[in-house]
Amino acid sequence: MSLDLQRVTKRFGGLRAVGGVSFSVPDRSIFGLIGPNGAGKTTVFNLITGVYKHDEGSIRFGGTDLAPLRPSQIARLGVARTFQNIRLFGQLTVLENVLVACENLRRSTLTSALLRSPFFYKDEQEMTERALSLLSVFKLEEMADEISTSLSYGNQRRLEIARAMMLKPKLLLLDEPAAGMNYGEAEGLKQQIRWLRDTFDITVVLVEHNMQVVMGVCEEIHVLDHGETISHGTPEAVRRDPKVLAAYLGEEVEDEARPAAAAAAEERA
Amino acid sequence: MPRPLKRVITALVLLGVVVALEFGFETVMPDAAWRQLALFAMVNVIAALSLNVINGMAGQFSIGHAGFVGIGAYTGAIVSGNLHQQLGGGDPLFGNSFLVMPPALLASGLVAALFGLVVGLPSLRLRGDYLAIVTLGFAEIFRLTIATATTGAAEQGTVGRLLGALGGQIGYAGPDDTGVPQYGGPFWIFGAVVLATLIAWRLKFSGWGRALRALREDEIASAAVGVDPTRYKVTSFVISAAGGGIAGGLLASMRDGNPTIQPDQFTFSYSFDAITMVILGGSGSVTGSIVGGVLVTFTVKLIEQLQGLDSVLALKAAYPALDLNALRMVLYASILIGLMILRPEGLFGERELFGRRVVRAKRPPVGPAEPVPATTGAEAAAERPGAPPEEQPPGTAVEHEVKPTGREFE
Numbered sequence A: 001m002s003l004d005l006q007r008v009t010k011r012f013g014g015l016r017a018v019g020g021v022s023f024s025v026p027d028r029s030i031f032g033l034i035g036p037n038g039a040g041k042t043t044v045f046n047l048i049t050g051v052y053k054h055d056e057g058s059i060r061f062g063g064t065d066l067a068p069l070r071p072s073q074i075a076r077l078g079v080a081r082t083f084q085n086i087r088l089f090g091q092l093t094v095l096e097n098v099l100v101a102c103e104n105l106r107r108s109t110l111t112s113a114l115l116r117s118p119f120f121y122k123d124e125q126e127m128t129e130r131a132l133s134l135l136s137v138f139k140l141e142e143m144a145d146e147i148s149t150s151l152s153y154g155n156q157r158r159l160e161i162a163r164a165m166m167l168k169p170k171l172l173l174l175d176e177p178a179a180g181m182n183y184g185e186a187e188g189l190k191q192q193i194r195w196l197r198d199t200f201d202i203t204v205v206l207v208e209h210n211m212q213v214v215m216g217v218c219e220e221i222h223v224l225d226h227g228e229t230i231s232h233g234t235p236e237a238v239r240r241d242p243k244v245l246a247a248y249l250g251e252e253v254e255d256e257a258r259p260a261a262a263a264a265a266e267e268r269a
Numbered sequence B: 001m002p003r004p005l006k007r008v009i010t011a012l013v014l015l016g017v018v019v020a021l022e023f024g025f026e027t028v029m030p031d032a033a034w035r036q037l038a039l040f041a042m043v044n045v046i047a048a049l050s051l052n053v054i055n056g057m058a059g060q061f062s063i064g065h066a067g068f069v070g071i072g073a074y075t076g077a078i079v080s081g082n083l084h085q086q087l088g089g090g091d092p093l094f095g096n097s098f099l100v101m102p103p104a105l106l107a108s109g110l111v112a113a114l115f116g117l118v119v120g121l122p123s124l125r126l127r128g129d130y131l132a133i134v135t136l137g138f139a140e141i142f143r144l145t146i147a148t149a150t151t152g153a154a155e156q157g158t159v160g161r162l163l164g165a166l167g168g169q170i171g172y173a174g175p176d177d178t179g180v181p182q183y184g185g186p187f188w189i190f191g192a193v194v195l196a197t198l199i200a201w202r203l204k205f206s207g208w209g210r211a212l213r214a215l216r217e218d219e220i221a222s223a224a225v226g227v228d229p230t231r232y233k234v235t236s237f238v239i240s241a242a243g244g245g246i247a248g249g250l251l252a253s254m255r256d257g258n259p260t261i262q263p264d265q266f267t268f269s270y271s272f273d274a275i276t277m278v279i280l281g282g283s284g285s286v287t288g289s290i291v292g293g294v295l296v297t298f299t300v301k302l303i304e305q306l307q308g309l310d311s312v313l314a315l316k317a318a319y320p321a322l323d324l325n326a327l328r329m330v331l332y333a334s335i336l337i338g339l340m341i342l343r344p345e346g347l348f349g350e351r352e353l354f355g356r357r358v359v360r361a362k363r364p365p366v367g368p369a370e371p372v373p374a375t376t377g378a379e380a381a382a383e384r385p386g387a388p389p390e391e392q393p394p395g396t397a398v399e400h401e402v403k404p405t406g407r408e409f410e
């Protein structure tokens, strides 16, 4: 098991944002984490990546307990993420945004940067090559030298994924990557997620409200509501679970799912 | 031209220029006051370049740079003063400066860096404006500790006596009170500016500088890609402090400068001037710090000179209540406000004078095939792309999924 959560609880003052959540994400799977607004999905991501520390339970990644680690250390273990409220390095170019993510993989030192030694140039060139190749996966190569905040919303989301992939992660956490994307873009995203998993042998955990994407790409789904687990299983099983239907209320997940999901996506855009 | 050759030629040319300045400076600038001002501007450029590392690149607001410059100045003065004594005193000769300046500047930088570490380690772990408060407090504590060391009963005990030897408010003028030896001629000062520029430039345009700028933009996101915010912030703060210390070391032994180091040279107003240089030139810009350093030094001086103008003196005679010093600050502030209205991002923004345009070769496409065009749901469901594998670089081969049956939502 790549990622393993056991009875994880997080409180914000009196609010129990995550309550006793347990799940395991199999290696190389695409795993969905869904639930209505405020269910605690983003908080789970923040707990895994060390932005917040959990109050109870344990979070392990590849056998390592993540509790004592700082966010940058967890990232270096191979856990990469994107953010629901896009967090790009605003004044940096698209290419620079991606390059920052391999700073910790660099072999040449600060001294060699100051001396501009051959190692420095070699490192920079290799990194730039890899960065451009990742950018081209997301069709962002043409915009490599533009300031990142000048990109469209959808491209900013794709850039966040490219940046996360630059870390050479083993686990990729995507927080609502399809938000604001239209039907065609979401289809493209599905393929890109599968392609990343297959090409780089990574595990993907996907938080997403767009059911077209979730049901289309996930192999296993975990459903949260009010911080607690209400369902878990294959997409078909989860889709038919009455508790899930009840939690989503009006957001019909069953038969008219596509129009409802599309409407939901439009609403969020 | 191959890169190493180009570098050697550039270095030789710069060395030639700096040596020429050492011997030709008095011919170029016969007026000692102007020479002093020009050298002081160069010292300020180094202070601005170093402050730019933490304030501009890392985006951490330090407002106590005067403290590090001051520590460097006192350290440099002590080291060069004592070495000068060892060398037998007399006129500070250019040849001897090679024995005095390197250790003096090294000590200035190291001691300031050490204080930078002590100040930065606890305060940079915290978010927000703690650094501003701590650096301001630190600079003032440093200044007041030295200024008050000779008053009252403070000159008791070893530490008290050592601090008292620095002359308190009156200032430090070398171990035998004959003035700090002025080894810092144009060679050392302009040479240091060249080196400082080179270092600042290379720091900025390296992965390290990139990570620093990323951190400034978003700390959480940079930690999420493995950049440890505390480590980068502390390192840049220490580098910045060391640079400030070296600026101080140069200031202490600056030719045509004041041979006495006084605590009043390192008040908050000097920290403020340094911040002005960085922001006026453009936060994060190396070129900006250089231009800002020169501009602020000369502006402050010119406004001071205005006080001596006949018309201003006549004005003062007509209105004796007029406070010319206060008026000077009003004028300075107005100029700054005007510039910030005209160019809020500073003269250069984060840009540099010599922008480097990158030309990249076209590369073969990588990644999954074109996404499904935005068609109606039925069409899209009916036909998923069979995706013919395109030309791909080795190692990035695409394995297109077989359409999973039953799992698809459509």
Ligand SMILES: Nc1ncnc2c1ncn2[C@@H]1O[C@H](COP(=O)(O)OP(=O)(O)OP(=O)(O)O)[C@@H](O)[C@H]1O
Residues within 6 Å of the ligand: A012, A015, A017, A035, A036, A037, A038, A039, A040, A041, A042, A043, A044, A084
């Ligand atoms: N830093 C915080 N301080 C206090 N409460 C918080 C904090 N972060 C999240 N919460 C609360 O925790 C609960 C879960 O929030 P979370 O963002 O994890 O939900 P989510 O499932 O990601 O929702 P959405 O689908 O809207 O993104 C919410 O009630 C939220 O208000």
Ligand SMILES: [Mg+2]
Residues within 6 Å of the ligand: A041, A042, A043, A084
């Ligand atoms: Mg969320």
